[in-house]
Amino acid sequence: MAKINGAQILLRALKEEGVDTIFGYPGGAVIDIFDVMAREFSDVFKFILVRHEQAAVHAADGYARATGKPGICLVTSGPGGTNTVTGLATAYMDSIPVVVFTGQVPTPLIGNDAFQEADIVGITRPCTKHNYLVSNVEELARTIKEAFIISSTGRPGPVLVDLPKDVVQAKAEFEYPRTVELSTYKPTVKAHIPSIKRAADLIAEAERPVIYAGGGVITAGAHEELRALAEMTGFPVTMTLMGLGCFPGTHPLSLGMLGMHGTYRANMAVNHSDLLLAVGARFDDRVTGRVEGFAPEAKIIHIDIDPTSIQKNIGVEVPIVADARNALGKLIEALKKKGCSKANRDRLKTWHAQLTVWRNEQRLRFDRTSETIKPQYVVEKLYELTAGRAIISTEVGQNQMWAAQYYLFDQPRTLLTSGGLGTMGYGFPAAIGAQVAFPDKLVIDIAGDGSIQMNIQELATVAQYKLPIKIAILNNGYLGMVRQWQERFYDNVYAHTDMMAAPDFVKLAEAYGALGLRATTTAEVEPTIKKALETDGPVVIDFVVEREEGVYPMVPAGASITNMILV
Amino acid sequence: MNDERHVISVLVENKPGVLARVAGMFSGRAFNIDSLAVAPTADNSYSRMTIVTHGSEQIIEQIIKQLRKLINVVKVQDLTKGDYVDRELVLVRVKATAAKRAEVLRITDIFRGKVCDVSHDSITVEVSGTQSKIEAVLELLSPVGITELIRTGAIAIPRAKKTLKPTGNSE
Numbered sequence: 001m002a003k004i005n006g007a008q009i010l011l012r013a014l015k016e017e018g019v020d021t022i023f024g025y026p027g028g029a030v031i032d033i034f035d036v037m038a039r040e041f042s043d044v045f046k047f048i049l050v051r052h053e054q055a056a057v058h059a060a061d062g063y064a065r066a067t068g069k070p071g072i073c074l075v076t077s078g079p080g081g082t083n084t085v086t087g088l089a090t091a092y093m094d095s096i097p098v099v100v101f102t103g104q105v106p107t108p109l110i111g112n113d114a115f116q117e118a119d120i121v122g123i124t125r126p127c128t129k130h131n132y133l134v135s136n137v138e139e140l141a142r143t144i145k146e147a148f149i150i151s152s153t154g155r156p157g158p159v160l161v162d163l164p165k166d167v168v169q170a171k172a173e174f175e176y177p178r179t180v181e182l183s184t185y186k187p188t189v190k191a192h193i194p195s196i197k198r199a200a201d202l203i204a205e206a207e208r209p210v211i212y213a214g215g216g217v218i219t220a221g222a223h224e225e226l227r228a229l230a231e232m233t234g235f236p237v238t239m240t241l242m243g244l245g246c247f248p249g250t251h252p253l254s255l256g257m258l259g260m261h262g263t264y265r266a267n268m269a270v271n272h273s274d275l276l277l278a279v280g281a282r283f284d285d286r287v288t289g290r291v292e293g294f295a296p297e298a299k300i301i302h303i304d305i306d307p308t309s310i311q312k313n314i315g316v317e318v319p320i321v322a323d324a325r326n327a328l329g330k331l332i333e334a335l336k337k338k339g340c341s342k343a344n345r346d347r348l349k350t351w352h353a354q355l356t357v358w359r360n361e362q363r364l365r366f367d368r369t370s371e372t373i374k375p376q377y378v379v380e381k382l383y384e385l386t387a388g389r390a391i392i393s394t395e396v397g398q399n400q401m402w403a404a405q406y407y408l409f410d411q412p413r414t415l416l417t418s419g420g421l422g423t424m425g426y427g428f429p430a431a432i433g434a435q436v437a438f439p440d441k442l443v444i445d446i447a448g449d450g451s452i453q454m455n456i457q458e459l460a461t462v463a464q465y466k467l468p469i470k471i472a473i474l475n476n477g478y479l480g481m482v483r484q485w486q487e488r489f490y491d492n493v494y495a496h497t498d499m500m501a502a503p504d505f506v507k508l509a510e511a512y513g514a515l516g517l518r519a520t521t522t523a524e525v526e527p528t529i530k531k532a533l534e535t536d537g538p539v540v541i542d543f544v545v546e547r548e549e550g551v552y553p554m555v556p557a558g559a560s561i562t563n564m565i566l567v
Numbered sequence: 568m569n570d571e572r573h574v575i576s577v578l579v580e581n582k583p584g585v586l587a588r589v590a591g592m593f594s595g596r597a598f599n600i601d602s603l604a605v606a607p608t609a610d611n612s613y614s615r616m617t618i619v620t621h622g623s624e625q626i627i628e629q630i631i632k633q634l635r636k637l638i639n640v641v642k643v644q645d646l647t648k649g650d651y652v653d654r655e656l657v658l659v660r661v662k663a664t665a666a667k668r669a670e671v672l673r674i675t676d677i678f679r680g681k682v683c684d685v686s687h688d689s690i691t692v693e694v695s696g697t698q699s700k701i702e703a704v705l706e707l708l709s710p711v712g713i714t715e716l717i718r719t720g721a722i723a724i725p726r727a728k729k730t731l732k733p734t735g736n737s738e
Contacts, residue, residue: 122587126595133583150638184641185638306636307636308636311629
């Protein structure tokens with residue numbers, strides 16, 4: 001067998017994995033890989049040259065969230081690697097399969113403080129699911145296979161593979177393993193049947209049940225099973241931020257999002273429930289508020305593929321370690337056997353009546369008479385005018401919460417948002433990843449004026465690849481979420497949250513070759529959105545919104561989730 | 568909260584960086600490590616770590632699950648859940664001029680320790696045993712004057728399943 005070099009091995013392995021897109025940035029340590037890519041693989045991979053490595057990882061992450069396939073990054077050593085750290089931590093917290101390849105200085109120089117050297121494996125150990133330093137070209141193919149398996153199975157997550165320059169240049173025979181045996185890595189996928197039976201018994205008896213569904217349902221592709229289960233049992237469904245889209249937001253059984261900025265009825269329902277069926281969710285502090293006050297009367301069934309998520313923050317009656325799709329499928333079977341569907345739904349009449357009362361008591365609302373643009377109105381209009389069919393990415397802060405509250409997601413993989421790490425600057429590059437994956441779909445980044453400036457340089461990437469992304473900036477001139485906390489809890493001392501200088505976003509868009517639009521009154525919102533949607537290329541819309549609007553309901557950090565500030 | 572001592576035995580792949588992964592997981596998640604000892608097993612491709620930690624039942628459960636989650640970890644056992652034998656080795660140097668030497672030797676002897684180094688004014692002894700035994704010998708030696716001491720941290724092994732017991736007559 002002819003020998004090929006490490007760069008060729010890497011790219012052939014990626015081809016074998018079915019990779020079609022790579023996000024990245026070249027540099028000295030990876031120049032050989034880029035050379036081979038340009039010479040031999042230009043018809044295999046679409047390469048997206050970002051303007052900052054952080055954006056490469058977010059774009060790969062957005063690609064992964066939108067498609068379900070791992071997102072791939074290739075960056076250089078040293079600063080190339082360190083710039084990926086926020087992207088990796090974002091993907092890690094949200095369990096997104098991303099494989100990042102970093103260049104490294106040649107093995108004889110490792111540890112010598114060589115030019116553009118960083119111990120990236122050491123740096124990224126706590127923010128990757130696993131990582132590797134490949135010290136020998138003979139191990140390269142197997143390592144890549146392992147990286148893909150680990151990244152995309154079980155609870156997915158980012159994996160980093162560090163490639164010293166001499167390993168990339170060295171030659172070896174190439175045979176890509178179909179699979180490799182990982183003796184120390186065996187995620188539990190199938191649900192334990194006795195636990196499923198116990199869960200089915202509790203479900204059959206529940207009088208005030210709630211399904212609490214998270215991102216794991218989307219990861220597992222279990223949205224159809226979830227819907228079937230909810231409709232069969234008549235159980236209402238509330239979703240975490242990461243879970244939005246795993247159950248149709250427009251479904252009569254949907255309670256909307258729960259937690260700190262969740263709906264009144266979702267939080268009330270959870271805290272009055274006698275049975276909580278948690279699926280692919282991890283009882284995050286933004287969901288539970290004060291743990292002791294969370295669903296105090298409920299028995300809890302917790303389905304999660306990661307054993308560490310179970311019993312971590314909250315004790316549960318029935319732990320089920322399994323893939324959500326497998327577990328929900330088994331649960332549906334078990335319930336069918338018990339013959340509980342009609343009788344079950346009748347028993348829930350009082351509960352559903354109560355849910356309706358809560359819905360009518362407190363709906364999401366804002367001042368609809370305002371001439372100044374209310375940010376909620378912008379999101380609502382975006383929802384209406386896109387018929388709910390766009391892929392939405394968000395930044396972090398108020399923009400993220402308004403997007404979660406006012407855009408009803410009916411389909412999984414249509415909301416790309418940094419839920420766990422809360423990374424400002426995530427949404428725009430994530431939108432790039434989704435748009436590259438789906439050139440014909442409408443992709444909108446709902447942004448704030450603060451967040452958008454954290455990766456604004458990617459307008460050049462959008463221009464280079466003619467990506468028709470629409471960026472809706474809810475521009476209040478503040479770091480709005482922090483300002484809201486300062487208003488509520490820090491005596492209105494707006495300590496350094498007033499962004500007193502900002503670029504003219506319209507001119508900025510034009511400088512990058514995009515269309516820039518601005519709306520300053522409520523009446524202008526609809527025509528401006530329409531114009532943006534009619535435009536083929538990228539559009540930046542500067543919505544000059546009410547400066548001091550807040551996101552409500554709001555549960556103060558550390559309070560019980562029924563202690564909502566409603567306003 | 569009952570913060571009981573737990574002895575956790577962790578079988579890991581003997582690869583670079585594995586100790587850092589384990590130690591980093593403990594520090595990153597604010598778990599305690601009272602001691603950690605590690606060395607290769609009979610099969611050189613694996614190492615065995617003995618980690619002594621403490622925490623509530625819930626914390627210990629998390630520690631064990633988080634250890635299992637690490638890719639290079641093969642097996643995790645909470646030895647405290649069953650019968651086990653644990654030992655620690657201490658090397659301790661005490662001031663021991665001629666007048667005190669006999670006392671040091673006597674204490675060492677009572678604890679079945681050994682002298683491993685002697686000079687004109689000091690004796691270094693080694694003692695192995697359970698944590699409480701080590702603490703007892705150190706307590707007795709401290710009035711004499713400990714100048715330096717090094718402890719290995721505990722290593723532990725579960726008792727064999729068919730330990731012959733005085734009351735048993737299976738054979």
